[in-house]
Amino acid sequence: MPGLEDLYREIILDHYKNPRNRGVLPPPAVRAEGHNPLCGDEIEVYLQVEDGTVTDVRISGQGCSISQSSASMMSAAVKGKNVEDVRALVSRFKNMMSIEEGEPDTSVSLGDLEALQGVVKFPVRIKCAVLAWNTLAEGLDISLA
Amino acid sequence: MPGLEDLYREIILDHYKNPRNRGVLPPPAVRAEGHNPLCGDEIEVYLQVEDGTVTDVRISGQGCSISQSSASMMSAAVKGKNVEDVRALVSRFKNMMSIEEGEPDTSVSLGDLEALQGVVKFPVRIKCAVLAWNTLAEGLDISLA
């Protein structure tokens, strides 16, 4: 059985305890909501998209260390990126979480997010890690609709 | 395991092959209908009740040897009896079939019907043997209503 340290890397605990980009954004920023029916986690992602670029992002909601830190790291990773790159990152991340098939696009860099790789060894926690990303993807869809 | 001869006594096969009182009775005779959902057996009992006496009885319908012979023997046993005695006989018969509890009223004579006692060793057939009797009881209820 993998140990706790495989799951809870230091950088994850850091993002959990000091979440980046907490808060809300007023309209015209879009708001997307996700929840994990298994554990009751709820997340809100606010996205400001201007000229094809995610200029700002905020996270609200409650959740476990994995879902919260994943959201925090995501917010840091996508801010300032253009929508295409963000989508590529979502795809790369889900691939790492082994819930998207196919060869990973290794040209997309995960950076700190690689710390979440250990979650794969704890299959029930994958949903926690992915919650923010699915909600982000929904937010992108809304902002482009 | 009990043998076939325990179930199919000679007198039973005789009533099966030569059923007594087959047919129908016109109104004002009452008609009651019963069926056994397990095997699809259907029976109709026609009763002529006059001054508290079953003056005539007829049996129609289809069924297995046990249900048919039980019906035939029943028809022979109740014809001419007063309603009270018929009810006592129904009760005594069900008691023999072990589906009515309590001490049997041994003053009521079963006569030929005792041949059906072997059915008790074949629990699934008890419903076959009792079908005509339940239908008879219903007919009595109708005729007195």
Added chain:
Amino acid sequence: MGFDVEKVRADFPILSERINGKPLVYLDSANTSQKPRSVIDAMTSFMEHGYGPTNRSAYHLAAEATDRFEATRTKVARFVNARSASEIVFTKNATEALNLVVRSWGGANLGPGDAVVLTHMEHHANIVPWQMLAAEKGLEIRWVPLTADGLLDTSGLERLLDGAKAFSFTAMSNVLGTINPVADLVAAAHRAGAVAIVDGCQSVPHMPTDVQAWDADFMAFSSHKMVGPSGVGMLWAREEILEAMPPFLGGGNMISDVRTEGFTCAELPAKFEAGTQAIVEVVGLGAAVDYLTAIGMANVRAHEREVTVHALDALKGRFGDDIVIHGSPDPDVRGATVSFAFRDVHPHDVSQVLDQHNVCVRAGHHCAKPLMRLLGANATVRASFYLYNTPAEADVLCDALAEAGDFFCL
């Protein structure tokens, strides 16, 4: 790829039972099938070592139980060639699956005057739910008649389907053994704009199934008839249809959120799986699917065809006009279920004599009373063979039948 019936028999513990010194001749698999060692062991060892809740708790015992549970869904999906595992919904039996379709799909899509087409050979499970909805909503039910040989009489099918919203039919009759031309029937339904619902209870356990090749919309089937545990049934349906349907039973697991003001549904397939599921049974079903897959459904069908041909020949050869076998004599359009009338001996009495020889057959209406009325009988004797039955067992059936004749028809 050799199919060895003796090896198969050895896998089923109950088949080595002796009662009064005589072997058990189990010819009632159309009713419910026996279970192989691998299914029994999968259930037992799961309860001894791995039992836990599914889709609820997060500890590893629960996670592994969930994996085992969901693995069965994937196996079942592959077994019937569904597009994805989320097209498989677990129910308690095929009856619940059919009720689910009628209530959820029918409840949402049918209204007064709408017509639903059934066939005259349906099982009560594919009749009564429709009658209940029909009484509530004022639907019209139309019935496809049968030929003298017990096949569907499709000569007027187009007319019957005209304007109909649904066509619900069995892939194989549980009384006559008739194998229906499912793909053709689905195509006819679709041409008329009707949804095609297949009752796969009798076909799935006995021959290869390909719901995509059929192009069907729904299929209901049962674990207990395909060497799997009791207490589980399955509904397969096209994902888009399931997505569009309202839920059936309400409760835990099928929700995404619940507030005092109302609830929202979970994603497929959880949406249709309310409450704690038949966890151990679904795990056992996985072993059953593995078992049948390893043997190969084409082999099962070929073996049953052989036994059926032998049984039909033996019965006709020995009893001639004393026996009336319902359904088609052509083994290409029938499965291994053989219903018959024997002289004027009542089926219940036939079954009683057979039982003295441990020959287990069903005597009755087989939950198909409208068909019985068509046959002009209250009941038939039904011997149904499966992968573990042998031609020799058909001979034992004949011997026992001969005795029934002697006993009742002297």
Added chain:
Amino acid sequence: MGFDVEKVRADFPILSERINGKPLVYLDSANTSQKPRSVIDAMTSFMEHGYGPTNRSAYHLAAEATDRFEATRTKVARFVNARSASEIVFTKNATEALNLVVRSWGGANLGPGDAVVLTHMEHHANIVPWQMLAAEKGLEIRWVPLTADGLLDTSGLERLLDGAKAFSFTAMSNVLGTINPVADLVAAAHRAGAVAIVDGCQSVPHMPTDVQAWDADFMAFSSHKMVGPSGVGMLWAREEILEAMPPFLGGGNMISDVRTEGFTCAELPAKFEAGTQAIVEVVGLGAAVDYLTAIGMANVRAHEREVTVHALDALKGRFGDDIVIHGSPDPDVRGATVSFAFRDVHPHDVSQVLDQHNVCVRAGHHCAKPLMRLLGANATVRASFYLYNTPAEADVLCDALAEAGDFFCL
């Protein structure tokens, strides 16, 4: 009458599992319980030697299977003190039983504007079916609030029940452990002319049950929570009420006759048991009832009370203000289910650390989201004890909790 927990533990094979060399500490029985050897053996040996269809075929294998099946009904009836065995209906789980009540009884007896009273501590299984019917029929749902201690606040009950047609409530909360005063609640319902429906899922496995003493109208409960197999639930209801209700699922077994024009229902309890039942599981449930009966439900309750007192003391003693235990601290009004919040560590993370010690608890909303909102939490950690748990296991829970604190709150 000595209750020996070590002897009890020896009856449950899974409790001697070692994972990474450490014992399994199963504290999730409010979710689903483990199975004793006698239940597993009853199922296995039935499948190996006695499996057959119930209530359909007439040969002795089938007759004996039917006897085994029906014997369980009698045992269950005795276990909850029903008036007769035909007051017990087998379903697939308690959720189906509640849906049955809502659809059949509610469908026939409730109309626009009618009020149904629930409590704020109900499981989704006793909420969502009502919400579905309410949306369809325009019913009003009223909610009994809770006190700060997690008891029902009955101060306004009379007003809430005024004009209501049904009062459906749990006998024991699956989150707070609260034991509700069922007889009083039933009496209040009846005074208002409302039918009283009891969710017995959490109470029946853990304390003596007497539906006649309660004077209730319905009770739903589940086999898998009372050391029995998965895949079976039960509905108890007063015979007159069941008689008057329309059927729920349609199909085989629940009919007396079927014609193309319509069907008639079978007698109780078959009327509510459509299709092939969970035969093996019901047989296993019989062994579960025997097991609990032999131990004595008063002994089960006494043992759990003792473990609960120990657990509450240990948690509070060790963690003081770092732990918030939901529900009442009074062991007389609570069962062995203990939900809590631990510092600011998310329940999911608590459960993860506990899992490293093989301590199995549920972290989540426990299918009671309206209650969660009341508690102001998305989730809680829930440790639920049963007859096979020991005070020592509560200590292991505390040790593991301390580690979770160290890990997350340095």
